[in-house]
Amino acid sequence: MDQVYEHLIVRCKESGLRRTKPLEFLLQVMSQENRPMTLADLAEHPVLASNCDKATVFRLIGRLTDKGIVRRLGLHERAAYFTLLLPGRHQDFLICSSCGDIKAVKAPCPVHQLEQEIAEQTGYSGLYHELEFFGTCPSCQPPSDTRHSLSA
Amino acid sequence: MDQVYEHLIVRCKESGLRRTKPLEFLLQVMSQENRPMTLADLAEHPVLASNCDKATVFRLIGRLTDKGIVRRLGLHERAAYFTLLLPGRHQDFLICSSCGDIKAVKAPCPVHQLEQEIAEQTGYSGLYHELEFFGTCPSCQPPSDTRHSLSA
DNA sequence: ATACCTGCAAAGTCTTTGCCTTAGG
DNA sequence: CCTAAGGCAAAGACTTTGCAGGTAT
Numbered sequence: 001m002d003q004v005y006e007h008l009i010v011r012c013k014e015s016g017l018r019r020t021k022p023l024e025f026l027l028q029v030m031s032q033e034n035r036p037m038t039l040a041d042l043a044e045h046p047v048l049a050s051n052c053d054k055a056t057v058f059r060l061i062g063r064l065t066d067k068g069i070v071r072r073l074g075l076h077e078r079a080a081y082f083t084l085l086l087p088g089r090h091q092d093f094l095i096c097s098s099c100g101d102i103k104a105v106k107a108p109c110p111v112h113q114l115e116q117e118i119a120e121q122t123g124y125s126g127l128y129h130e131l132e133f134f135g136t137c138p139s140c141q142p143p144s145d146t147r148h149s150l151s152a
Numbered sequence: 153m154d155q156v157y158e159h160l161i162v163r164c165k166e167s168g169l170r171r172t173k174p175l176e177f178l179l180q181v182m183s184q185e186n187r188p189m190t191l192a193d194l195a196e197h198p199v200l201a202s203n204c205d206k207a208t209v210f211r212l213i214g215r216l217t218d219k220g221i222v223r224r225l226g227l228h229e230r231a232a233y234f235t236l237l238l239p240g241r242h243q244d245f246l247i248c249s250s251c252g253d254i255k256a257v258k259a260p261c262p263v264h265q266l267e268q269e270i271a272e273q274t275g276y277s278g279l280y281h282e283l284e285f286f287g288t289c290p291s292c293q294p295p296s297d298t299r300h301s302l303s304a
Numbered sequence: 305a306t307a308c309c310t311g312c313a314a315a316g317t318c319t320t321t322g323c324c325t326t327a328g329g
Numbered sequence: 330c331c332t333a334a335g336g337c338a339a340a341g342a343c344t345t346t347g348c349a350g351g352t353a354t
Contacts, residue, residue: 004236004238007238008236030234030235030236031236034236034256035235035254035256036233036234036235036245036254037233037234037235038231038232038234039231039232039234040231042234061234065234069236069237070234070235070236070237071234071235071236072232072233072234073226073227073232073233073234073235074225074226074227074232074233075188075225075226079190079191079192080190080191080224080225080226080230081189081224081225081226082182082188082189082190082191082194082213082217082222082223082224082225083182083187083188083189083222083223083225084156084160084183084186084222084223085220085221085223086156086159093187093188094274094276097278102187102188103187104186104187105266105270107266107269107270110262110263110266111262111263111283113262114257114259114262115285117259118246118257118259118285119287122246122289122290123289123290123293124246124287124288124289124290125287126249126287126288127285127286127287128285128286128287129284129285129286130225130226130282130284131281131283131284132281132282132283133270133276133279133280133281134279134280134281134282135271135276135277135278135279135280136276136277136278137274137275137276138274138275138276141275141277
C-alpha cells in the first residue's frame with residue numbers, strides 16, 4: 001500500500017510533475033482507496049477536502065491521466081451512453097480512444113462463465129456485465145511505414 | 153432491423169407506454185444505429201432533432217430504462233470515474249446497481265486472449281479493456297427467506 | 305374524458321477555465 | 330529566477346424539472 005504510494009511518487013517525478021502537497025495527498029488517497037473514484041469522491045475525501053481545492057484535484061487528475069498514471073473509466077465523452085437491451089443479444093464494444101468511434105465486437109463474449117461464478121460467490125443477483133475494449137483505431141494511428149490495416 | 157423495431161414497439165406497448173411519434177422516432181433511430189449513444193447523439197440525430205425536444209428524448213430514455221428496454225452504460229453515477237493505472241495490475245469491478253458499491257473482482261480476468269485477437273483483426277493499437285459486472289448486492293436485495301450470503 | 309406525454313424554458317449539478325498568487329527545482 | 334501548480338470564483342456543458350397545453354387510449 002505504502003509501496004504503491006512510493007511507486008507513484010517516483011513515476012510522477014519521472015513524468016516531470018512537481019511534488020506538491022496536493023499531489024501527495026491525492027496519490028495517498030487514491031492508493032489507499034484503490035477503487036474507481038469520481039472527482040467528487042476524491043475532492044470530498046477528508047484528506048483532500050481540507051487540503052486542496054476541487055479545481056486542483058481536477059487538474060491533477062488531468063495531468064496524471066496524461067502521464068498514464070491514472071485512467072478515466074468508461075466511454076469517454078462526458079455524457080451518459082444508452083443502448084438497446086435486446087433479449088438474447090449481448091454486445092461488447094471496441095472504442096477508439098482518439099476519435100471516439102464505437103463498434104460492436106464480433107467475437108463471442110468470454111465472460112459468461114465468470115459471471116456465473118461471481119453470482120454464486122458474492123450473492124449478487126441480476127448480474128450482467130459490460131465489456132469494452134479501448135485503443136487507437138487504424139485511422140487515428142500516426143502514419144508509420146507498411147502496416148496493413150486489416151479492417152477499417 | 154425493422155424486425156427489431158417492431159419487437160421494440162410491442163415491448164413498449166406491453167410496458168404500458170403510449171405510442172407517440174417521439175417514441176417511434178426514438179426507437180427507429182436506436183434500432184438503426186445499434187450502438188451506444190449519448191443523449192446528445194440521439195437528440196441531434198436528424199430524425200429526432202426535427203421531430204422532438206431534447207427533454208422529451210431524455211424522458212423517453214428514462215422510461216425505457218425503467219422498463220428494461222434500454223440500458224444506461226457505465227458506472228452509474230453521473231460523473232467520471234478515475235482509477236490508478238498500476239503496472240501489471242488489471243482490475244475488473246463488481247458494482248451494485250442499487251447502492252453503487254464498487255469492489256474489485258478477485259477472479260482472474262478471462263479477456264486477455266480475446267483482446268489479443270481483436271488487436272490483430274482490427275488493427276487497433278494500444279488495446280486495453282474494461283470489464284464491469286453489475287447486479288444487486290445482498291444488502292440491497294429484498295429480504296427473502298433463507299439465502300446465505302457467502303460474502304458481504 | 306382522463307391520464308400520460310410533449311415542448312419550451314428555467315434551474316441544477318458537475319466540470320472546466322481565467323487569473324493572479326505561490327512555490328518547486 | 331522561471332515556470333509549473335494552486336486557490337478562488339466565474340463560466341460552461343449536460344442533465345433534470347415545472348408547467349401548460351396536446352393526445353393516445
